[in-house]
Amino acid sequence: MHSSAVISPPVDDRLDTVFRKVTIGLVPYIFVCYLFNYLDRVNVGFAKLEMLDSLHMSETAYGLGAGIFFLGYIACGVPSNLMLQKVGARRWLALIMIVWGLLSASLMFVRNPATFYALRLATGAAESGFFPGLVLYLTSWFPARRHGRVLTLFMSAIPLSGVFGGPFSGWILTHFAAGQGGYAAWQWLFLLQGLPTVLLGIGMLLLLSDTIGGASWLTPDERALLQDALDQDRLNRPAQLSDTFGGVLRNPAIWLLGLLYFCTQASVYAINFWLPTIIKASGYRDPGTIGWLSAIPYLTAAIFMILMGRSADRRRERRWHMAVPLLMAAAGLAVAARFPANAPVALAGLTVATAGALAGLPLFWPLCGGYLGPAAAAGGLALINSTGQMAGFVSPYLVGWIKDATHSTDDALYVLAAVALLGVALVLRMPATRVNR
Template sequence: MNTTTTATPWPAASVLDGAYRKASWHLIPFIFVCYFFNYLDRVNVGFAKLEMLDALQLSNTVYGLGAGIFFIGYVLSGVPSNLILHKIGARRWIAVMMVAWGSLSACMLFVHNPVSFYVLRFFTGVAEAGFFPGMVLYFTHWFPAQKRGQVMALFMSAIPISGLVGGPLSGWMLQHFSAGQAGMAGWQWLFLLQGLPTVLLGVGVYFYLNDGISQAKWLSTEEKAAMQAALASDEKQRQANSTVGQSFADVVRNGNVWMLGVLYFCIQMGVYAINFWLPSIIKSLGFQSSVAVGWLSTIPYLCAAIFMVWAGRSADRRRERRWHVSLPMLMGFTGLMMAANFSSNVVVVMVGLSMATMGALAALAMFWSLPSAFLGSAAAAAGLALINSLGQIAGFVSPFLVGWIKDATQSTDTALYILSSVLLLGAILVLRVPAKLVNR
């Protein structure tokens, strides 16, 4: 009788699951905190606006242009920054970016006229450009496609959490420092106190992160081998699915990359309208206290944080990606329409803003499972950065459009109609992505 037994896959699966748990606990909380301050530094100008415009005699159009010009620098620098990250490693380049943009964000306290506002916002965008696409690329070095829906949702829940925590925090800072301590106004203290932690975290990145699995001393040899084998299998499938060549020219010529860039633009049009104008919309409902505006702004972000994590788990469990982007975008469309149509009803507007925030931010997180599912490793650095840069054009268009319409009509309703229509267009466009390309 032959007593030789064949090894079952369960021990390897157990090792792999344990390795993913270790990687998740080691990487995601720290990167989450980095992204929290990244987003806080990007959008805290929405709260600073409540005092800064009157203090500096700036119009809503100037604010909208200043808020949006950040993304001109961001778009111009996105692809080069990600290529540098791919060449020298995430740990070094992310550390440099965070120290640079944290310093520039803190320097916003020196703004004294429209030109200084525009210049600082532009160079902050340049400094920050590679962080987000770099982190998307970084996760592909650790987790296969079937794990990245939940990973991205957890990582990107930093966006609503930054609103959840940042709203009351920013409101408190504006009120607490309103007396002008040390000769600075509340909005100046806000930029300083929210920019400096990013600098410290940037230093921490250099010492804490690893560039890849092979450098992770906190993983055993067996766990490293299991994760590397899983990534090799994932890369093989990505290459089989990929319609994109290996060079940057191949990426630029690929129609799917451009379509996803347009889709990401549609999502970001809704996201940035919410991020930059939510405090002002709430204030227009009759709430004059910065603290009250801050606390009310937590409601949409709390709902979004819960919904994003649920959507990520659902997408991974069902191995379905397109509808997990399209349906949240329809929620965003419905929510913005409600906020525009019932602008005098506080309850309906808050429900609409909550739906819009839930839908737009969930779609934002779920979107990144689409390109990372078919872009091979050679094309990923350029492809992800190009898609992100195309989408971030919305960061310029959206706040400027809202500000211009607000000055022209004394209302944000028309702008909300336009932005909700863009979300509807995106919800339809995502269903044109071939399911077999992304559903893994």
């Protein structure tokens, strides 16, 4: 008689299978939620095409309204993320989505600049914990060597929100141009892009698990294997510079990370809030055409973002994978500023800038793991995010102010290109041994 034994697959193969299952179980729904999150955040760029005349607002006033969102966002970012740790990711993220979705839809009732500012400020406060909460949530399911890939997958919702949101927003502005139901097209835009977020927030309560132990869609063996892999990953990480929130506040490296994120976001938000206006200035007038043309930079960015995230994880290299996209952002903005009246060249420059700026976002967050211990992760990520998000206020307001003063966005784009180059210098100062994981 011959005895036979069942040979188990190697541990690495079993882990790859488990991580694929976790990715399929978590990332698609989070991706859709973040897509609407970003769409709700930046759809004022399309509403602006009609809203300014309706409300008799200046370009500077619009820039202030677009940017004031981030004052609420910055003020509430850290306490919101600390609250997430107390009540659990699933409940807190669901509540955030429901509240911000209702506030975003309420922008349809704006009648003057003051109410526009108030609702944008409240929406920013409500939304503040969502993105850092998602980063913290996803990195608690995946080891450091997989962070670039998984964060890129979920953050590809940013460019894809432009691919989807541009044509969708253009269609809304065209389809509702007659003012159906007594509401203008820009009011329908806020309503139709805000309410889905409320439904997604309710769905989050039903579909996500707070912890690995509570993931009923994994087998007991899969949960144990996943937890062991994460525990081993934490043991193998280099000693973090900060393991308490107090230590985070006193650590200059954390503020350096916040400044680097500011430099990255400055280009991103300038593009998000002003891309339709820049395309219109290059000679296009039809909202539908502007919507479709605005999808080109975002589609290119989505592809480039995924390729760069995979490359960074495969090579275990973070600094140059962050520096190169920022160089692209600077070069693309400079080209768009140099040739504003040449529509194909300006659009090509904006496409390069969008691809570089947006690819830098998911590539930034794995850098933080070398500086933050587990106890400081929630507050530290929120602090870095809030510091970087100040660009969301400064960048749109700066562009609006310069446009009113010079009747052109060209000088503002040159300034933002210089800010992106500062980001390149900052990331290359980081020790490779700390961030290349």
